[in-house]
Amino acid sequence: MGQKVHPLGFRLGITKKHKSQWFAKTGKYPQLVLEDYFVRKLLMKKFLDAGIESIKIERTLNQIKVEIYAARANIFIGRDKKNLDQLRELLEKKLQIYRARNFNVLNVSNFANSQIQSKLACSTAIFKKNSEFYLEASKSSRVQNKNKTLEIAQSINSPKISIHIIKLLNPDTKAGFVADSLVERLEKRGSFRQAMKTAIRRCQRANVKGIKIQVSGRLNGAEIARTEWIREGRVPLQTLRANIDYSHKTAKTIYGILGVKIWIFNGEINT
Numbered sequence: 001m002g003q004k005v006h007p008l009g010f011r012l013g014i015t016k017k018h019k020s021q022w023f024a025k026t027g028k029y030p031q032l033v034l035e036d037y038f039v040r041k042l043l044m045k046k047f048l049d050a051g052i053e054s055i056k057i058e059r060t061l062n063q064i065k066v067e068i069y070a071a072r073a074n075i076f077i078g079r080d081k082k083n084l085d086q087l088r089e090l091l092e093k094k095l096q097i098y099r100a101r102n103f104n105v106l107n108v109s110n111f112a113n114s115q116i117q118s119k120l121a122c123s124t125a126i127f128k129k130n131s132e133f134y135l136e137a138s139k140s141s142r143v144q145n146k147n148k149t150l151e152i153a154q155s156i157n158s159p160k161i162s163i164h165i166i167k168l169l170n171p172d173t174k175a176g177f178v179a180d181s182l183v184e185r186l187e188k189r190g191s192f193r194q195a196m197k198t199a200i201r202r203c204q205r206a207n208v209k210g211i212k213i214q215v216s217g218r219l220n221g222a223e224i225a226r227t228e229w230i231r232e233g234r235v236p237l238q239t240l241r242a243n244i245d246y247s248h249k250t251a252k253t254i255y256g257i258l259g260v261k262i263w264i265f266n267g268e269i270n271t
Contacts, residue, residue, distance in 0.1 A: 008244075011244070014240050015242075015269045019056050019057070020056070022057070022058060024059075031102070034102070038098055039064075039095065042094060043055060043068065047070070047076065049075060050070045050076060051070050051072050052070045052180075053069045053071065053168055053171065053176040054069045055068055063159075064095075064160065066164070067166060068163065070165065070167065070168065073167040076163075088161055092159055092161050173203070173245070173264060174245060174247075175245040175246055175262040175264045176247040178202070178264070179247040179248070179260050182196070182262070183249045186253060186258055186260070187253060192219050192220060193228070196228075199262075203232075208265065209234055209265040209267050210231070210264070210265035211231070211262070211263065212235045213230055213231075213261070214227060214259075214261040214262075215229070215261075216261075217251075218258070221255045234265055235263050242265060243266040243268065243269050244265055245264045247262050248262075
């Protein structure tokens, strides 16, 4: 069987960029990856009708920048334009609760201090009061260390988020938006073949170079699961300079879960 490579991961650093752009040390990296997943899952679940294509996250020292690419940006902004401020406050509150449950800064800092002491110590004699190597910390230094630790904990547990909404000018050229519309039709018990042809016609009107759609599962309620796919135009998956947009979604039907995969070819990028 052929071994498949993710089309976006295959082109990272060539024609594609990471959806999360930040730098972190080894100890904090897994926590921040899970935070990005938590933020994306929260936004996708809350704004199902907004047609979100992708969410990009950038981090600085004390701020998180969230860029939301959506087909219907008015759902985020609203008429009085106060929805964006309410969304920012909601994200900050949810993220603060998430960090309080899953990440204890005080424990991490205490662990780091003990690790530093163990590395600097030539023996365990520095912890014994009767030993000549005993290191006694003054009260002022203890207070300073405690205050510094509390400041770090407060800054980490109270994140500052800035939200930017970017409206997609031509959403039918984005695989994420097309996949969401196809999933919506399948969940309404529509014919999968008709839904695939409708999605291809919409993409052809948007002047894409090529598109491939694949649906897997119990199609139309069949007892035996199978895979059906359809393609129009060119979809060169092995060409690195090809601008391939890829998305995979799941449709929850009464017969089970259907897997939807979409590849869209938007021309070549000459770097």
